[in-house]
Amino acid sequence: KSDGDGGGSAGGGGGDAITMGFAQVGAESGWRTANTKSIQETAKKDGIDLKFSDAQQKQENQIKAIRSYIQQKVDVIAFSPVVETGWDAVLQEAKRAKIPVILTDRSVDSKDDTLYATFLGSDFIEEGKKAGQWLVDNAADADVDKNGSINVVELQGTTGAAPAIDRKEGFADATSGDDSIKVVASQTGDFTRDGGKKVMESFLKSQKDIDVVYAHNDDMGLGAIEAIEAAGKKPGVDIKIITVDAVKDGMTALSEGKINYIVECNPLLGPQLMDLAKKVVAGEEVPKRVVTEESAFDQEQATAVLADRKY
Numbered sequence: 001k002s003d004g005d006g007g008g009s010a011g012g013g014g015g016d017a018i019t020m021g022f023a024q025v026g027a028e029s030g031w032r033t034a035n036t037k038s039i040q041e042t043a044k045k046d047g048i049d050l051k052f053s054d055a056q057q058k059q060e061n062q063i064k065a066i067r068s069y070i071q072q073k074v075d076v077i078a079f080s081p082v083v084e085t086g087w088d089a090v091l092q093e094a095k096r097a098k099i100p101v102i103l104t105d106r107s108v109d110s111k112d113d114t115l116y117a118t119f120l121g122s123d124f125i126e127e128g129k130k131a132g133q134w135l136v137d138n139a140a141d142a143d144v145d146k147n148g149s150i151n152v153v154e155l156q157g158t159t160g161a162a163p164a165i166d167r168k169e170g171f172a173d174a175t176s177g178d179d180s181i182k183v184v185a186s187q188t189g190d191f192t193r194d195g196g197k198k199v200m201e202s203f204l205k206s207q208k209d210i211d212v213v214y215a216h217n218d219d220m221g222l223g224a225i226e227a228i229e230a231a232g233k234k235p236g237v238d239i240k241i242i243t244v245d246a247v248k249d250g251m252t253a254l255s256e257g258k259i260n261y262i263v264e265c266n267p268l269l270g271p272q273l274m275d276l277a278k279k280v281v282a283g284e285e286v287p288k289r290v291v292t293e294e295s296a297f298d299q300e301q302a303t304a305v306l307a308d309r310k311y
């Protein structure tokens with residue numbers, strides 16, 4: 001039925017602000033903190049009414065938050081799926097409620113890609129490949145005890161999370177051509193500093209020859225540094241360390257030579273997310289996949305940029 005005055009703008013345009021429901025993974029790492037800050041600050045700047053929840057890295061909490069956003073009839077839902085699987089039901093509910101969903105940071109394994117409008121985030125396989133390629137290019141240095149084999153221990157991210165699955169795959173792809181490189185142990189540290197420290201302590205006990213640590217994020221790498229120093233070894237010298245993220249604490253350790261290489265994973269997704277949300281709510285076409293720009297740093301490069309890193 002028409003609203004009688006004949007004027008006014010069609011659909012949800014015009015003055016009223018867009019309401020976004022965001023279901024965040026948790027607060028497990030420096031990366032996550034920077035990601036949350038970027039989302040909250042950009043929403044405020046762009047006049048988007050943001051409802052925000054922290055799931056403490058539990059999928060059921062994220063699903064509950066998404067359901068509450070559907071009840072509240074928000075204009076758009078955005079979230080970073082803590083793991084890849086188990087989202088189809090709640091995404092179907094959002095679709096039935098005609099609320100568009102934007103995936104940010106991590107993705108889902110749903111076969112039906114009509115369940116989300118777009119996925120904005122890094123290419124984690126590419127990140128793993130960059131890490132592996134650095135090791136191949138620096139194999140001579142990385143064979144610390146010069147016995148011809150480069151023994152790698154891997155600190156995996158959260159089990160079942162896209163970045164953990166893909167960073168492992170990318171690293172394996174890039175190093176598969178050099179059979180002196182062997183991953184002798186691999187275990188999840190759940191993307192946390194404490195998790196990385198505990199797993200590294202156990203690796204130092206169970207492995208007699210560790211040349212390299214490949215940690216799926218800086219926080220676990222920083223935990224590994226604590227364990228390596230406690231064992232009386234020099235991180236970055238006696239055991240080489242490669243991590244992913246490039247948050248401030250990681251870049252500081254890299255500039256000090258305690259980490260040898262960091263592959264950047266850009267957390268500042270706020271601006272692109274809010275831009276995509278406005279387009280999606282306005283019914284405009286958006287690309288199904290938006291890949292974030294990011295690079296990688298060795299010690300010299302980290303030292304050069306450390307002062308002006310935003311996070």
Ligand code: GZL
Nearest residue numbers: 028029031105163191217265
């Ligand atoms: C990657 C992101 C990962 C970071 C970790 O985009 O999902 O989760 O690499 C964070 O630091 O915990």
Ligand code: ZN
Nearest residue numbers: 145149209211
């Ligand atoms: Zn060795």
